[in-house]
Amino acid sequence: MPQSPRKSAFAPVVAADTRVLLLGSLPGESSLAQGRYYAHPQNRFWHLVGRVIGADLPAMDYDDRLAALRAARIGLWDTVASATRSGSLDASMRDIVPRPLAELTATLPELRAVGFNGRKAQDIGMKQLAGSGLALIPLPSSSPAHAGMTLATKEKLWAEIGKYLV
Template sequence: MRGDKRCFAPVVNSHTRLLILGSLPGDASLAAGQYYAYPHNKFWELLGAVIGVDLRALPYPARLESLLAHGVGLWDVIAQAERKGSLDAAIRNQKHNALLDLLGELPALRAVAFNGGTAAKIGRRQLKPCGGDLLLIDLPSSSPAHTLPFDAKAHAWSVLREALAR
């Protein structure tokens, strides 16, 4: 593919109880080789509030270790696509990740949360065969392009505490 952008490897282990799925890393994340690297994206603050850890203060490898220690995994619904810039609306010619295959490798998984509308639309379609066995949660995007105030996003993301307690 021309202008091809690819997702990162999943961050999961056998203790993952909650999997958070984004759409596809943005340009800042791809350049840094890190999930949610764009400084104005509120992902680390939102999830840190859920698990009670100041994730933004940690070096990136320690952030991922902290997520795994709390039963949280990360991945994206899109494996690769063409996209100019970082907006989901610009995604073209996408190929999806094999979500069902990954879920089959996660024995402790109880819930999947979608970070934004694009992730929810694609992910829910792929996970339909799971039926009601898995809690599916749609979250407002942590991206600054999604203009909901931070407090409203934090309130919506707080439901992840219950998902982790399942």
Template sequence: MKAAFAPVVDDATRLLILGSLPGDASLKAAQYYAHPRNGFWPLIGRVLDEDLAALPYPTRLERLKARGVGLWDVIASAERSGSLDAAIRSPEAADLRGLIDALPSLRAVAFNGGLAARLGRRILSGLGDVAMIDLPSSSPAHAIALATKAATWNSLSKFIG
């Protein structure tokens, strides 16, 4: 059984980025998006106009929170061999509504990849005033150019403080 990390949020979170479930490299390192080829840190760094990938992990999280960006996953736990979303079995949903109810400044939820979007939108249907954005996955398994992914990811800038 593989489990998600704790959410990285605070009362000032305006944008919540949701992945599916941490991959093996992330679980081993106990860090969100730890696989060296995952494009998350370069992509969100472009949005924030900061080189987050060059910073130590705790500082990356501090910088996200300082800019109103939170992280979590739509799946709390699941069976999975390897790191691919296609291998996820018996997923248990994270309490997204409970988390969102505790975020008074939230303006948008962004889904990092197709599975996160499908599950997250199902859980959050009828959410109300919070914008929902589907992003191309930052995973190296989603084999399109980082620049192509960045075009969609850059739309998050309007939710950043």
């Protein structure tokens, strides 16, 4: 059986005044191919965050989306630095090298909360950030593979991050 290729994640999208850090696991194939966070057209990340900040993020180009996140004081990163994985599913990840999350959060003096986009991000991130004093918020995955929950329910749960932005 051939070994799955090793995949590596992107640099963080943060600013000195970041209040909420949203963490995924590892970008999927579409995102890696395009060099952009949440590039798969069926991923609901941009819609969900747009609802929280009152912006039509899906209608914006990528650079404007990132600028809108920064303006709303939202940061973006992943819990996995690299892993071997065939395809895009978190369940397929092996040989996981986690990110040094505490190192990044220590550089963000206004950080109040960390949201975990999906179970794998939550499992990895909670271990590292437990006892940090930050609000740690598990969020339902924005991935199209996580279809067991309605979009309206996801919107309600993702709205939780809004209270840490004010």
